[in-house]
Amino acid sequence: MQIVxxxxxxxxxxxxxxxxxxxxxxxxxxxxxxxxxxxxLKQEHWQSTLLQTSDSLEILVFMGGG
Amino acid sequence: xxxxxxxxxxxxxxxxxxxxxxxxxxFVGTGKFSSHEIVPRVLEASGAQVVTMALRRVxxxxxxxxxxxxxxxxxxxxxxxxxxxxxxxxxxxxxxAQAAGCGNWVKIEVxxxxxxxxxxxxxxxxxxxxLVKEGFVVLPYMSPDLGAARRLxxxxxxxxxxxxxxxxxxxxxxxxxxxRILIEExxxxxxxDAGIGRPSEAAEAMEMGAAxxxxxxxxxxxxxxxxxxxxxxxxxxxxxxxxxxxxGERRFEAAASSPLIGFLQEx
Amino acid sequence: xxYEQITEWQQRLPASSWASFSRVDVERVLARETLRxxxxxxxxxxxxxxxxxxMAKKAQxxxxxxxxxxxxxxxxxxxxxxxxxxxxxxxxxxxxxxxRCKLTVEQALKExxxxxxxxxxxxxxxxxxxxxxxxxxxxxxxxxxxxxMFASLGLEVYPLxxxxxxxxxxxxxxxxxLFQETYDxxxxxxxxxxxxxxxxxxxxxxxxxxxxxxISSVNIGALLGLSxxxxxxxxxALHADYLQKNYPGVEVSISVPRLRPYAGSFNPTAAPVTDExxxxxxxxxRLFLPRAGLTLSTRxxxxxxxxxxxxxxxxxxxxxLTSVGGYSETDNLGSAQFEIADERSVPDVVQxxxxxxxxxxxxxxxxMRKVQ
Numbered sequence: 230m231q232i233v234x235x236x237x238x239x240x241x242x243x244x245x246x247x248x249x250x251x252x253x254x255x256x257x258x259x260x261x262x263x264x265x266x267x268x269x270l271k272q273e274h275w276q277s278t279l280l281q282t283s284d285s286l287e288i289l290v291f292m293g294g295g
Numbered sequence: 296x297x298x299x300x301x302x303x304x305x306x307x308x309x310x311x312x313x314x315x316x317x318x319x320x321x322f323v324g325t326g327k328f329s330s331h332e333i334v335p336r337v338l339e340a341s342g343a344q345v346v347t348m349a350l351r352r353v354x355x356x357x358x359x360x361x362x363x364x365x366x367x368x369x370x371x372x373x374x375x376x377x378x379x380x381x382x383x384x385x386x387x388x389x390x391x392a393q394a395a396g397c398g399n400w401v402k403i404e405v406x407x408x409x410x411x412x413x414x415x416x417x418x419x420x421x422x423x424x425x426l427v428k429e430g431f432v433v434l435p436y437m438s439p440d441l442g443a444a445r446r447l448x449x450x451x452x453x454x455x456x457x458x459x460x461x462x463x464x465x466x467x468x469x470x471x472x473x474x475r476i477l478i479e480e481x482x483x484x485x486x487x488d489a490g491i492g493r494p495s496e497a498a499e500a501m502e503m504g505a506a507x508x509x510x511x512x513x514x515x516x517x518x519x520x521x522x523x524x525x526x527x528x529x530x531x532x533x534x535x536x537x538x539x540x541x542x543g544e545r546r547f548e549a550a551a552s553s554p555l556i557g558f559l560q561e562x
Numbered sequence: 563x564x565y566e567q568i569t570e571w572q573q574r575l576p577a578s579s580w581a582s583f584s585r586v587d588v589e590r591v592l593a594r595e596t597l598r599x600x601x602x603x604x605x606x607x608x609x610x611x612x613x614x615x616x617m618a619k620k621a622q623x624x625x626x627x628x629x630x631x632x633x634x635x636x637x638x639x640x641x642x643x644x645x646x647x648x649x650x651x652x653x654x655x656x657x658x659x660x661x662r663c664k665l666t667v668e669q670a671l672k673e674x675x676x677x678x679x680x681x682x683x684x685x686x687x688x689x690x691x692x693x694x695x696x697x698x699x700x701x702x703x704x705x706x707x708x709x710x711m712f713a714s715l716g717l718e719v720y721p722l723x724x725x726x727x728x729x730x731x732x733x734x735x736x737x738x739x740l741f742q743e744t745y746d747x748x749x750x751x752x753x754x755x756x757x758x759x760x761x762x763x764x765x766x767x768x769x770x771x772x773x774x775x776x777i778s779s780v781n782i783g784a785l786l787g788l789s790x791x792x793x794x795x796x797x798x799a800l801h802a803d804y805l806q807k808n809y810p811g812v813e814v815s816i817s818v819p820r821l822r823p824y825a826g827s828f829n830p831t832a833a834p835v836t837d838e839x840x841x842x843x844x845x846x847x848r849l850f851l852p853r854a855g856l857t858l859s860t861r862x863x864x865x866x867x868x869x870x871x872x873x874x875x876x877x878x879x880x881x882x883l884t885s886v887g888g889y890s891e892t893d894n895l896g897s898a899q900f901e902i903a904d905e906r907s908v909p910d911v912v913q914x915x916x917x918x919x920x921x922x923x924x925x926x927x928x929x930m931r932k933v934q
Contacts, residue, residue, distance in 0.1 A: 235352040235353065235355075236352075254353070254355065254358050255358045255359060256353055256358045256359070257358070257359050257361050257364075260361040260363045260364075260395060261353065261361075261395070262350065262391045262392070262394050262395040264391060269390060269391060269394045271394065272396075287352065288352065288353045289350050289351060289352055289353065289391060289395075290350075290351065290352075290353050290360070290361045290362075290395075291348045291349065291350060291351075291361055291362045291363050291372075291374065291392075291395065291397070292348065292349050292350075292351040292354075292360075292361075292362055293324075293325035293326045293327065293328055293331065293334070293348060293349065293362050293515075294324060294325060294326045294347055294348050294349025294350075294351075294374075294375050294377050295324030295325075295326040295327070295347055295349075295375065295377070295462065295489075295509075295511035295512065445810070479596055480807065541590070553614075553615040554615075555615060555618035555619060555622060555872060555873060556614045556615050556618050556841055556873075558865075558869040559614075559837055559838050559841060
């Protein structure tokens with residue numbers, strides 16, 4: 230199914246949790262922030278949240294900044 | 296040892312913000328470094344306890360890359376809301392940053408002007424009001440306007456961060472007079488942020504009575520960022536000590552005549 | 563509130579401090595741009611006496627920079643001299659046998675006309691403290707009647723509530739003058755043995771209430787000579803600074819009235835305020851408060867007024883009477899509050915100001931608010 234990740238369309242398998250997606254993308258789980266459809270998704274819910282068609286995810290981390 | 300001359304101990308002159316006693320009055324930004332690897336050495340040389348960073352989308356080429364990996368243990372993280380053009384966006388970024396588990400400090404940076412990167416005071420005020428309500432320790436970056444600073448103070452900001460000159464310009468304290476007025480009139484810590492290009496300019500800000508300075512570009516883009524960080528550390532301490540010592544006196548020659556008050560001697 | 567600063571500085575500035583400041587301290591203060599309270603104290607101390615000329619130069623330059631070479635003119639109109647207080651230093655003392663009088667609105671109008679014909683546009687209305695004889699309603703009536711005749715009306719009466727200030731603001735008052743007389747609570751209690759004026763705090767907080775009510779200009783000060791003048795000058799200036807900081811939209815001025823001869827037999831134990839001391843006070847005020855107005859009344863004689871003018875003064879009264887009535891043929895209906903030392907007419911004062919190289923300003927504020 231199709232979802233949007235960081236503004237780009239992406240195909241994923243059905244039955245994919247947020248946690249699995251992050252793992253697949255090799256994101257450092259400790260330091261990431263996730264926003265699902267405009268709402269912050271806390272870490273404790275990553276494993277239990279299944280992605281749906283047309284979901285929009287923002288996966289953010291801290292970078293250098295002033 | 297001559298005990299009339301006190302030795303200056305930075306931790307006796309701590310800066311209280313958001314319930315934390317800071318002994319370093321140099322805040323450092325982590326943007327514009329050629330690589331993140333140098334950051335730990337820079338931070339160590341700077342002695343900074345408060346470090347800023349920005350929230351960005353993961354770089355898929357380097358998904359593990361995260362500035363937090365390079366922060367010394369007890370650093371106070373000050374995420375900024377850079378990228379925000381409105382109060383709403385700033386609030387959103389602040390909440391996201393908090394969700395990452397970095398504490399509840401936030402530097403509000405709301406910029407609509409893409410040419411000079413000057414902050415928008417109105418949106419900054421709105422964001423401050425909202426985030427203070429949500430329990431954040433809010434440090435707004437702003438254009439040094441006294442009226443705006445008063446409102447930010449009333450809104451509950453923990454400090455005020457006026458710019459010295461536009462971000463990245465390294466032009467020093469172009470807004471010096473306005474900053475002086477803020478230091479005079481606002482009872483919150485005034486932290487000069489943006490535009491400080493040289494250690495002497497950081498010292499200048501501290502001599503005026505600024506509570507702290509935030510330096511990013513000048514360190515990150517220096518020939519040797521580690522040396523520059525050390526220079527800034529020394530400059531901030533020097534400026535602060537100069538401020539605490541009080542300005543030197545000017546000798547006044549006795550006036551040969553007293554045209555204005557001479558009348559007191561007559562009659 | 564301001565009282566917190568008084569208690570703080572009472573501890574930080576004991577009586578022994580004045581003698582502890584040295585010439586070096588004074589020089590350091592004169593080198594500063596912005597002065598702090600401790601600097602103000604140094605300028606009011608004996609050590610600063612040898613520095614009056616450099617202080618005067620700096621004060622004059624600062625005043626010209628912030629105010630130009632202009633002197634605002636005004637005059638007082640005493641509407642009534644009934645009083646329920648027993649201030650030891652004042653002619654209006656309830657126990658004094660003086661001629662008590664209160665102008666009718668018509669009489670007030672006649673007085674106003676006479677004053678207005680001299681060209682003066684700023685009028686200061688005064689009464690003694692008597693809510694029965696000259697209560698807020700009476701004052702308001704007079705204000706409304708006089709409003710069309712003057713560009714701006716000021717009020718110097720007893721402390722009022724915020725609501726009362728608000729009503730008078732709406733009736734046409736835009737400035738309030740109120741002197742704490744002395745900031746020293748002990749002396750204050752001694753010289754105000756009876757009457758509502760005994761309430762030190764109610765008076766101290768009155769300027770705050772006026773500002774909250776919308777009044778856009780306040781004038782404060784101590785009656786110099788009632789108590790230790792150094793302390794009173796220190797707290798007066800601090801009070802002005804407090805008002806400037808807390809009410810940034812309000813124009814703050816400070817006056818320098820010295821005790822004058824009056825009907826009564828009060829003899830203060832405090833040292834008298836010499837001419838030198840008065841100069842020192844004015845200069846210290848100006849250097850500590852670069853943007854505050856400095857008002858000089860006709861308590862001082864012509865020579866003094868002329869000599870003080872270039873040292874930082876921004877406003878003066880002219881052609882003043884402190885009796886009730888007397889400007890028009892409503893001749894001296896009620897006794898005067900204090901002796902006027904400078905009895906020159908408005909044209910003479912104007913000439914003096916011009917001769918000193920200053921511009922007399924008959925009007926520098928026009929109250930544009932519609933009367934509610």
